Amino acid sequence: MGTVVKSKERVSRRTMMKGAAGAGATGLAVGVGTRMNGGGEVKASALQSSVEEIAEARGLTPDDITAALKTYVPSGVHDDFLIFSSGGQSGQVLVIGVPSMRLLKVIAVFAPEPWQGFGFSNDTWDVLAGGEVDGKVLTCGDTHHPGLSETEGQYDGQFLFINDKANARIGVIDLRDFETKQIVKNPHIISNHGGTFVTPNTEYIIDGSQYAAPHAWQYAPIENYADEYRGAMTFWKFDRDAGRIAQDQSFSVELPPYWNDLADAGKGPSMGWMFSNTFNTELSYGSGGGDAPPVEVGASQRDMDYLTVINWEKAAEVVAAGRAEEVNGMPMIPMGVAVEEGLLWFVPEPKSPHGADVTPDGKYIVVSGKLDPHVTIYSFEKIQQAIADGKYEPDAYGVPVLDFEACMEAQVELGLGPLHTQFDDQGLAYTSLFLDSGIARWKVGGEGVDDGWKLIDMIPMQFNTGHICVAEGDTVSPAGQYLIGMNKWALDRFHPVGPLLPQNFQLVDITGDQMQLLYDMPIGIGEPHYVQMIKSERLENIWEVYPEVGWDTINQAPSEFATQIGQERIERDGENVTIYMTTIRSTIRPDYIELQKGDKVTLHLTNVELAHDATHGFTMPGQDINLSIEPGETTTVSWVADTAGTYPYYCTEFCSALHLEMMGYLLVTP
Ligand code: CUK
Ligand code: CUA
Numbered sequence: 001m002g003t004v005v006k007s008k009e010r011v012s013r014r015t016m017m018k019g020a021a022g023a024g025a026t027g028l029a030v031g032v033g034t035r036m037n038g039g040g041e042v043k044a045s046a047l048q049s050s051v052e053e054i055a056e057a058r059g060l061t062p063d064d065i066t067a068a069l070k071t072y073v074p075s076g077v078h079d080d081f082l083i084f085s086s087g088g089q090s091g092q093v094l095v096i097g098v099p100s101m102r103l104l105k106v107i108a109v110f111a112p113e114p115w116q117g118f119g120f121s122n123d124t125w126d127v128l129a130g131g132e133v134d135g136k137v138l139t140c141g142d143t144h145h146p147g148l149s150e151t152e153g154q155y156d157g158q159f160l161f162i163n164d165k166a167n168a169r170i171g172v173i174d175l176r177d178f179e180t181k182q183i184v185k186n187p188h189i190i191s192n193h194g195g196t197f198v199t200p201n202t203e204y205i206i207d208g209s210q211y212a213a214p215h216a217w218q219y220a221p222i223e224n225y226a227d228e229y230r231g232a233m234t235f236w237k238f239d240r241d242a243g244r245i246a247q248d249q250s251f252s253v254e255l256p257p258y259w260n261d262l263a264d265a266g267k268g269p270s271m272g273w274m275f276s277n278t279f280n281t282e283l284s285y286g287s288g289g290g291d292a293p294p295v296e297v298g299a300s301q302r303d304m305d306y307l308t309v310i311n312w313e314k315a316a317e318v319v320a321a322g323r324a325e326e327v328n329g330m331p332m333i334p335m336g337v338a339v340e341e342g343l344l345w346f347v348p349e350p351k352s353p354h355g356a357d358v359t360p361d362g363k364y365i366v367v368s369g370k371l372d373p374h375v376t377i378y379s380f381e382k383i384q385q386a387i388a389d390g391k392y393e394p395d396a397y398g399v400p401v402l403d404f405e406a407c408m409e410a411q412v413e414l415g416l417g418p419l420h421t422q423f424d425d426q427g428l429a430y431t432s433l434f435l436d437s438g439i440a441r442w443k444v445g446g447e448g449v450d451d452g453w454k455l456i457d458m459i460p461m462q463f464n465t466g467h468i469c470v471a472e473g474d475t476v477s478p479a480g481q482y483l484i485g486m487n488k489w490a491l492d493r494f495h496p497v498g499p500l501l502p503q504n505f506q507l508v509d510i511t512g513d514q515m516q517l518l519y520d521m522p523i524g525i526g527e528p529h530y531v532q533m534i535k536s537e538r539l540e541n542i543w544e545v546y547p548e549v550g551w552d553t554i555n556q557a558p559s560e561f562a563t564q565i566g567q568e569r570i571e572r573d574g575e576n577v578t579i580y581m582t583t584i585r586s587t588i589r590p591d592y593i594e595l596q597k598g599d600k601v602t603l604h605l606t607n608v609e610l611a612h613d614a615t616h617g618f619t620m621p622g623q624d625i626n627l628s629i630e631p632g633e634t635t636t637v638s639w640v641a642d643t644a645g646t647y648p649y650y651c652t653e654f655c656s657a658l659h660l661e662m663m664g665y666l667l668v669t670p
Pocket of ligand 2: 583584585586615616617651652653654655656659660662
């Protein structure tokens with residue numbers, strides 16, 4: 001249904017593209033037509049010859065020119081889409097415009113970031129401290145999977161979540177100001193991977209354990225792996241009104257000590273369920289100090305691993321009924337209870353599976369096998385039927401393993417090292433091929449679809465593609481149009497910058513009959529894993545300035561330390577000194593502070609401006625302090641004046657003509 005019409009659209013787009021490319025620069029220039037330039041009209045022919053000259057001088061092919069025309073976004077014009085990209089080892093999130101691939105922001109999440117003052121002010125340090133592990137505040141992380149909040153299975157532009165794989169933490173970013181408001185540490189597991197994936201109305205944020213460990217990462221000898229080590233699938237409850245994860249309403253389902261990888265939430269007919277691919281069902285833990293094979297060998301022995309299938313709606317009921325156990329302060333449903341309640345199932349998955357992606361209609365789950373050239377497609381309906389028909393055998397932990405053939409809908413051979421799959425608006429799927437360095441495009445099958453479950457074409461990537469992203473390609477209604485291949489290796493793509501190379505995002509036009517590579521963007525801050533691409537128009541709640549002067553940006557409410565112009569003061573109570581400071585172009589008030597050595601200082605800083613972009617910075621020499629105070633914001637920083645001396649403090653944003661004069665002196669008397 002609809003396929004015929006859509007394929008016609010495809011043909012017409014293709015004809016257009018071919019026309020443009022085939023006619024070369026000349027044809028293109030005519031297509032561009034005329035444009036007003038400096039009050040006069042430039043004749044098409046003049047433009048044409050100058051395009052030809054530029055193309056020749058720069059050695060550009062007609063394909064290069066089409067690519068340039070498809071990605072160029074003129075000054076002052078905004079991009080149609082934004083991507084939110086994990087920043088890998090940087091611990092941060094990148095915001096990039098599409099199709100221009102202009103980097104707009106790096107949002108600080110798990111690592112301090114001086115420009116935003118993140119981790120330098122007291123309140124942002126408290127956000128970082130919310131994710132402390134064993135009493136230690138961490139200043140790095142390994143972000144993998146950003147998850148935009150959803151309403152009815154479509155991005156709603158309100159919140160963004162991101163996991164820290166290294167320490168099993170989740171960050172919550174408010175998309176009104178693009179700042180991190182909360183970091184939670186998973187009390188059950190020490191490393192995660194299958195997160196963050198949201199359920200269709202952001203009821204829960206899914207967070208699956210990666211490397212098995214005893215509950216709450218307690219000590220247990222490695223030989224006790226099979227008996228004492230465990231996995232878990234955590235469901236973080238999200239309180240949208242509070243803009244916070246509600247840990248007291250969150251829970252986990254205990255799993256065998258297999259390693260959980262990528263996950264996805266069911267939708268439509270599979271609403272209420274979730275799916276995660278799971279590997280190392282061999283229970284390998286490496287040598288363990290003995291002769292056992294290393295993990296990469298030990299964990300690749302079996303032909304089949306498992307797709308983990310959990311009914312999370314049922315799990316929430318089971319927790320509410322009091323059948324979960326309290327583990328390290330948060331409920332966990334024991335495996336035995338999960339099996340008894342019929343909420344936990346496994347389905348065999350071929351060879352070292354990676355990626356579990358639910359089709360937009362919620363009917364199928366696509367899984368790749370890193371060591372298998374196929375993607376395997378499971379039918380949710382068939383899984384339910386297999387459960388009803390009792391087609392299962394328990395695994396070593398008593399978890400029912402459903403019959404593979406009974407649940408499998410199709411397998412499509414795509415190429416070597418398939419990893420991740422996304423969907424477009426034309427009923428097509430795209431799967432990254434890590435080993436083949438490419439992206440395979442294939443047709444999703446199912447009822448009423450002719451010629452489904454079939455490979456259509458491929459586009460080469462440079463090089464070793466991990467995740468891919470189609471615009472809104474993991475929602476119920478993908479936008480299609482663009483695809484980004486997230487390549488692990490860049491090799492020769494960019495000018496060398498030493499032995500450590502950036503990763504390479506490649507933007508691909510997927511509207512045509514043939515996919516066209518448009519742009520390479522180096523990512524020089526860490527290794528991104530996943531991105532989500534959202535239509536810019538969905539991000540309609542972004543604030544230009546904070547709602548009022550004196551705003552607590554963490555709690556998104558008026559600050560009790562708000563300071564208006566004329567209220568600036570220095571209060572002393574013994575050795576405790578509290579400073580109420582304001583910033584406005586081009587003054588910091590007070591501009592003179594005298595302290596005694598040993599004073600404990602608390603500085604409340606309010607940017608009293610409400611003009612768009614009138615941000616002031618603040619740095620205090622010798623104290624490792626760097627703050628950003630956006631229009632309206634009140635922020636606080638504390639330190640001990642432990643060294644006598646003379647310290648000029650100043651505004652670090654070039655905010656005005658007299659910005660260099662925006663300073664003050666702090667003197668600490670011996
Ligand atoms: S993983 Cu990195 S390429 Cu963390 Cu989603 Cu597959
Ligand atoms: Cu404020 Cu420079």
